[in-house]
Amino acid sequence: MPENENNFAGKGEESNRYNPAEIEPRWQARWDADPELYRAEDHTSGKPKFYCLEMLPYPSGQLHMGHVRNYAIGDALARFMWMRGYNVLHPMGWDAFGLPAENAALKNNTPPRQWTLSNIEAMRKQMRRMGLSYDWGTEVTTCLPDYYRWNQWFFLKMYEQGLAYRKSSKVNWCPKCCTVLANEQVVGGHCWRHEDTLVEQRELEQWALRITKYSDELLDGLDMMPGWPDKVRTMQRNWLGRSQGTMVDFAVAESGSESARQLDEPTPPALEQARAGAGKITVFTTRVDTIFGATSIQLAPEHPLVKAWLADDAQLASAVEKMLAEQQAAREADNLGGIEKEGAFTGKHALNPFTGETLPIWVANYILADYGTGAIMSVPGHDERDFEFAQKYGLPIKRVVAPNVDTNDLALPYTGEDEAVLVDSGEWTGENCLEAQDKMASFAEANGFGKKTTTYRLKDWGVSRQRYWGTPIPMVYCTNGHDGVPAGGIVPVPESALPVLLPEHIEITQEGGSPLGKVPEFANTACPVCGGPARRETDTMDTFVDSSWYFYRYTDAKNASAPFDSAKANYWFPIDQYIGGVEHAILHLIYSRFWTKVMRDLGLIENSEPAERLFTQGMVIKDGAKMSKSKGNVVSPDDMIERYGADATRMYALFAAPPDRDLEWQEDGVAGVSRFLSRVYRLASKYAPVVRASRSNAHGDEAAASATAGQTPAGQALLRTLHQTIAKITTDFSGRWHFNTCIAAIMILVNELSAAETAMDSGDVAGITIAEIFEALVLLLAPFAPFVAAELWEQIGGEGVLFRQPWPEADAELARENELEVPVQINGKLVSVVKVSAESEDETIKDVAMSDEKVRTRLAGKTLVKTIVVKGKLVNLVVK
RNA sequence: GCCCGGAUGGUGAAAUGGCAGACACAGCGGACUUAAAAUCCGCAGACCCUUAUCAGGUCGUGCCGGUUCGAGUCCGGCUCCGGGCACCA
Numbered sequence: 001m002p003e004n005e006n007n008f009a010g011k012g013e014e015s016n017r018y019n020p021a022e023i024e025p026r027w028q029a030r031w032d033a034d035p036e037l038y039r040a041e042d043h044t045s046g047k048p049k050f051y052c053l054e055m056l057p058y059p060s061g062q063l064h065m066g067h068v069r070n071y072a073i074g075d076a077l078a079r080f081m082w083m084r085g086y087n088v089l090h091p092m093g094w095d096a097f098g099l100p101a102e103n104a105a106l107k108n109n110t111p112p113r114q115w116t117l118s119n120i121e122a123m124r125k126q127m128r129r130m131g132l133s134y135d136w137g138t139e140v141t142t143c144l145p146d147y148y149r150w151n152q153w154f155f156l157k158m159y160e161q162g163l164a165y166r167k168s169s170k171v172n173w174c175p176k177c178c179t180v181l182a183n184e185q186v187v188g189g190h191c192w193r194h195e196d197t198l199v200e201q202r203e204l205e206q207w208a209l210r211i212t213k214y215s216d217e218l219l220d221g222l223d224m225m226p227g228w229p230d231k232v233r234t235m236q237r238n239w240l241g242r243s244q245g246t247m248v249d250f251a252v253a254e255s256g257s258e259s260a261r262q263l264d265e266p267t268p269p270a271l272e273q274a275r276a277g278a279g280k281i282t283v284f285t286t287r288v289d290t291i292f293g294a295t296s297i298q299l300a301p302e303h304p305l306v307k308a309w310l311a312d313d314a315q316l317a318s319a320v321e322k323m324l325a326e327q328q329a330a331r332e333a334d335n336l337g338g339i340e341k342e343g344a345f346t347g348k349h350a351l352n353p354f355t356g357e358t359l360p361i362w363v364a365n366y367i368l369a370d371y372g373t374g375a376i377m378s379v380p381g382h383d384e385r386d387f388e389f390a391q392k393y394g395l396p397i398k399r400v401v402a403p404n405v406d407t408n409d410l411a412l413p414y415t416g417e418d419e420a421v422l423v424d425s426g427e428w429t430g431e432n433c434l435e436a437q438d439k440m441a442s443f444a445e446a447n448g449f450g451k452k453t454t455t456y457r458l459k460d461w462g463v464s465r466q467r468y469w470g471t472p473i474p475m476v477y478c479t480n481g482h483d484g485v486p487a488g489g490i491v492p493v494p495e496s497a498l499p500v501l502l503p504e505h506i507e508i509t510q511e512g513g514s515p516l517g518k519v520p521e522f523a524n525t526a527c528p529v530c531g532g533p534a535r536r537e538t539d540t541m542d543t544f545v546d547s548s549w550y551f552y553r554y555t556d557a558k559n560a561s562a563p564f565d566s567a568k569a570n571y572w573f574p575i576d577q578y579i580g581g582v583e584h585a586i587l588h589l590i591y592s593r594f595w596t597k598v599m600r601d602l603g604l605i606e607n608s609e610p611a612e613r614l615f616t617q618g619m620v621i622k623d624g625a626k627m628s629k630s631k632g633n634v635v636s637p638d639d640m641i642e643r644y645g646a647d648a649t650r651m652y653a654l655f656a657a658p659p660d661r662d663l664e665w666q667e668d669g670v671a672g673v674s675r676f677l678s679r680v681y682r683l684a685s686k687y688a689p690v691v692r693a694s695r696s697n698a699h700g701d702e703a704a705a706s707a708t709a710g711q712t713p714a715g716q717a718l719l720r721t722l723h724q725t726i727a728k729i730t731t732d733f734s735g736r737w738h739f740n741t742c743i744a745a746i747m748i749l750v751n752e753l754s755a756a757e758t759a760m761d762s763g764d765v766a767g768i769t770i771a772e773i774f775e776a777l778v779l780l781l782a783p784f785a786p787f788v789a790a791e792l793w794e795q796i797g798g799e800g801v802l803f804r805q806p807w808p809e810a811d812a813e814l815a816r817e818n819e820l821e822v823p824v825q826i827n828g829k830l831v832s833v834v835k836v837s838a839e840s841e842d843e844t845i846k847d848v849a850m851s852d853e854k855v856r857t858r859l860a861g862k863t864l865v866k867t868i869v870v871k872g873k874l875v876n877l878v879v880k
Numbered sequence: 881g882c883c884c885g886g887a888u889g890g891u892g893a894a895a896u897g898g899c900a901g902a903c904a905c906a907g908c909g910g911a912c913u914u915a916a917a918a919u920c921c922g923c924a925g926a927c928c929c930u931u932a933u934c935a936g937g938u939c940g941u942g943c944c945g946g947u948u949c950g951a952g953u954c955c956g957g958c959u960c961c962g963g964g965c966a967c968c969a
Binding site: 367368 | 883884885886891892894895898899902903904905919920948949950962963964965966967968969
């Protein structure tokens with residue numbers, strides 16, 4: 001910086017000037033040249049381990065402020081844990097598969113691989129510029145074959161275990177692109193790329209992973225994860241949606257005229273089939289106790305029985321068609337909840353197995369086809385939705401539950417159950433609802449028309465994507481079939497043939513289904529079993545697969561013969577602290593929990609959960625709104641670093657708000673932190689010679705002893721603040737993580753040092769004390785502002801690598817105040833403040849308070865009723 | 881509709897049930913400077929009393945109530961803002 005030379009004549013002056021633009025690149029170069037610097041010790045290390053992990057980013061090419069904040073938190077923690085003597089694993093990687101690479105390819109004609117890898121390069125550079133303490137030796141890039149081959153390996157293992165299977169499911173389909181769209185690519189019901197094209201719902205054969213096998217474990221595990229935020233656990237609980245209830249069979253009664261008409265007409269085989277099984281409708285209910293109040297059966301429009309009946313009943317067919325169309329429209333408008341309840345009578349009836357009553361069977365748009373059995377018994381008296389429906393269509397509404405035996409006139413619908421009792425329910429009348437649920441379910445079970453059941457909202461995980469830039473699914477379809485495999489049947493690729501490589505030079509176009517399907521060299525292959533012609537699976541895996549287990553790979557990133565070595569994973573897992581955005585609370589974090597359980601059952605690891613503790617940081621906000629390109633309020637980290645340096649940028653991200661809260665980005669605040677660092681730099685540089693001299697004079701214990709003994713009051717006061725600061729920061733790191741107040745505490749210390757400058761210069765503070773304080777100050781700064789801390793550590797003659805120095809110990813004795821200011825209240829109102837010595841007894845404190853001038857005046861003529869003395873806090877005099 | 885958060889000066893925020901507003905930002909005043917920038921020092925919740933000072937008083941943590949010697953903090957009932965889920969039988 002040439003202006004420095006102009007502004008500062010003296011060389012000594014210049015060295016006191018904080019210049020991050022000079023310091024930071026210099027230290028970065030030194031750190032980059034030392035790949036061992038942040039390398040964890042081997043798993044055989046005897047040290048206690050600490051696995052500190054931040055969520056891996058998608059390599060968009062640009063770090064944003066959310067990343068900066070996330071990594072600043074993780075980095076501070078990792079550095080602190082190192083200094084506390086832990087063996088720390090602090091890795092970073094890239095969630096490198098995904099659609100944006102394909103879009104970029106379309107737009108700029110750049111191959112996805114090239115685009116992705118150059119983005120990674122750019123972001124890695126930004127991270128290095130930030131001074132983040134990652135061990136780049138364990139870097140994981142999910143789009144490279146040495147990673148994704150293990151996705152394929154896991155897929156084969158899951159196939160062997162019956163955890164991966166083909167399933168027909170509904171997908172968003174763009175007829176113009178001829179491809180499946182992710183939910184987030186559907187904008188207002190239209191294809192995000194073709195605004196005039198409506199997205200269709202299509203049934204498609206897809207690969208799915210049987211996550212539902214672990215539903216109970218995923219749910220119950222949440223209760224044993226106190227290190228995860230309640231918010232996340234609640235969200236997962238709702239997502240899993242376990243509900244205990246009963247399946248009940250209602251026999252379908254054939255009505256004479258209807259069936260006669262049906263018999264006259266030719267019946268398609270599907271209908272015949274449906275009719276054969278049409279003996280009963282199974283409903284799922286959590287309130288089997290209310291079954292005496294059932295007044296109809298409601299089927300989802302997609303229910304197979306409804307489909308069968310449509311052919312016979314044109315009126316029903318058009319009603320159902322209308323419902324489906326409206327549902328579709330609502331889905332497009334993203335307003336499924338706001339749709340009005342509608343239904344149509346099927347003309348059929350069913351028998352209530354408990355009462356023998358005949359109930360009309362309806363089709364209703366509020367019944368979900370994919371939850372429970374797609375059929376319910378409608379109890380309008382005790383269910384709000386059924387009530388609304390029954391009112392609209394004039395169906396009877398019966399009361400069968402009352403809050404207690406005497407209260408029978410409460411408005412319907414009444415949905416209470418805990419203390420409630422049954423009425424008008426035959427032999428069950430008078431029973432408590434909850435007890436009746438159990439007994440009636442058992443009764444149904446014993447009589448063969450019901451079963452206690454647990455249902456889940458969670459569905460199996462559909463992992464097929466009709467995309468290019470993802471992990472190829474390692475399956476082939478044997479064209480002619482062979483022994484035990486029908487023509488076109490599934491044959492897994494043998495492990496030895498992995499990886500199934502993604503072809504690199506392909507033309508990406510907008511249309512035509514799976515891009516890999518149009519690459520004959522890829523799609524056409526030989527059946528690994530019979531050698532005959534075969535076609536590869538041309539779908540790729542959901543990118544959530546990549547992020548479900550990447551953190552295990554970090555423990556053994558170079559392993560070429562296994563996803564990782566179990567001994568290494570078992571040493572490092574579970575992750576001690578996982579840090580990331582709350583937006584991943586459900587999908588990523590459920591999928592990774594699932595994957596962990598699968599790996600455990602495969603015998604690869606011992607832990608059942610991936611992370612001991614999870615921290616979700618708040619958003620970065622600017623002008624009251626989340627930063628986004630469309631709002632034009634994005635602040636670029638590069639800009640900030642250029643202007644104020646990485647230290648100031650990181651430190652501001654920690655100082656402006658506690659990490660769990662949203663953070664309002666104010667550039668003036670960054671400038672303020674930068675000014676603070678200048679003050680620290682100037683002071684530490686100025687006293688560096690004192691520190692160095694004291695270090696070379698001092699000899700071990702002697703030095704330590706003289707640091708604390710025979711202090712001047714000025715020195716004692718500084719030491720007191722120092723040790724209070726150490727204590728505060730140390731506690732905060734292991735609990736609240738309120739780094740904003742930690743940094744404030746360091747500021748207080750530095751302000752005091754500034755104020756004590758004259759005292760220090762005039763010899764009022766011993767050199768050994770000055771040394772102790774500045775050494776500790778630099779150590780305290782290390783987790784938050786590593787560049788300037790490293791620089792100052794060197795200037796003050798510190799030995800070794802700063803980030804491996806032991807964290808300073810707080811000395812409670814030195815931190816203790818010897819005189820306390822105690823507020824005095826009268827009837828809870830502050831009246832005065834008195835000074836007492838820290839050792840004073842309550843009685844003494846009271847006496848001092850009572851003799852205070854202001855207190856005496858106020859007390860005149862009053863009667864003292866009660867005195868409250870809280871040691872070190874206050875005195876409250878209660879008077880009348 | 882349901883479930884979570886949150887609400888404190890002009891702004892970001894701080895405060896194991898114990899002096900509300902630490903620490904900063906912006907602001908104002910001063911020092912340094914020919915001047916500015918930078919830096920340093922000081923002031924700073926609102927209102928009232930006072931010619932002014934010194935000092936003093938009243939009110940004040942979204943609203944209403946409660947518990948307590950004492951409530952930003954705990955309890956009950958609301959309002960508004962943010963996030964998640966949403967006909968889950």
